Amino acid sequence: MGKKSLGPNNDFCPQTLFLYGTRDEQGNPDFGLFCWFSYIWDGEMGAMCCIGGDKLTKDNIKRSRVFSANLVTEELLPVADYLGCVSGSNPDKMKIPLEIGRGAVLDVPVLEKSPVVFELEVTDIVNKHDGDIILCKIRNVLQEESLSSDETVEQKLKRVAPVTTTAQTYLSHDGRSLGAWGEPMKRL
Numbered sequence: 001m002g003k004k005s006l007g008p009n010n011d012f013c014p015q016t017l018f019l020y021g022t023r024d025e026q027g028n029p030d031f032g033l034f035c036w037f038s039y040i041w042d043g044e045m046g047a048m049c050c051i052g053g054d055k056l057t058k059d060n061i062k063r064s065r066v067f068s069a070n071l072v073t074e075e076l077l078p079v080a081d082y083l084g085c086v087s088g089s090n091p092d093k094m095k096i097p098l099e100i101g102r103g104a105v106l107d108v109p110v111l112e113k114s115p116v117v118f119e120l121e122v123t124d125i126v127n128k129h130d131g132d133i134i135l136c137k138i139r140n141v142l143q144e145e146s147l148s149s150d151e152t153v154e155q156k157l158k159r160v161a162p163v164t165t166t167a168q169t170y171l172s173h174d175g176r177s178l179g180a181w182g183e184p185m186k187r188l
């Protein structure tokens, strides 16, 4: 297979999307959209993520050392796209209708409409020049009760409809394009 050499990029390597929930200094919830999220092993499963540049999410995580990671579904995509395109430095960012609850174990804001939510406690932060790699202990996984049914994984995933992204495009679980970054928020 002929291949060409390119600079660093991860096109055609789809990534699962999460909305990270944090609290600002006043205790108000903030949500941002993130895809650089994966898992680690240290005696049990943990989570890792990378947050680049300056973001309210990063400031909040560094201060509180806890956050939630809420799986993005097709239903949540318009709001997720908005939360990924609007900075937390905009004081009006969170003035949108969102059903927000609290974690069962940690005091982190969680999205009621997300079917799978990780409650994460930071154990290590690796500071690079323009980004931070954050390692976390998974303190709890909130999973929608209906996902404990006897259906197959395939049937459950179809129902959950998680959204992935690559090449600045959102994709459904079965590979349909759900629009370029910045498009789904126009439906809000």
Ligand SMILES: Cc1cc2nc3c(=O)[nH]c(=O)nc-3n(C[C@H](O)[C@H](O)[C@H](O)COP(=O)(O)O)c2cc1C
Residues within 6 Å of the ligand: 030, 031, 032, 033, 034, 035, 036, 037, 050, 051, 052, 053, 055, 056, 057, 058, 081, 083, 084, 085, 086, 087, 088, 089, 165, 181, 182
């Ligand atoms: C599809 C998508 C995925 C993103 N993934 C990441 C990511 O993994 N890491 C990151 O640092 N920023 C990522 N961003 C950018 C943040 O979501 C964006 O800067 C957001 O405004 C942060 O919100 P905050 O300022 O409230 O923290 C992503 C944006 C989009 C649209």
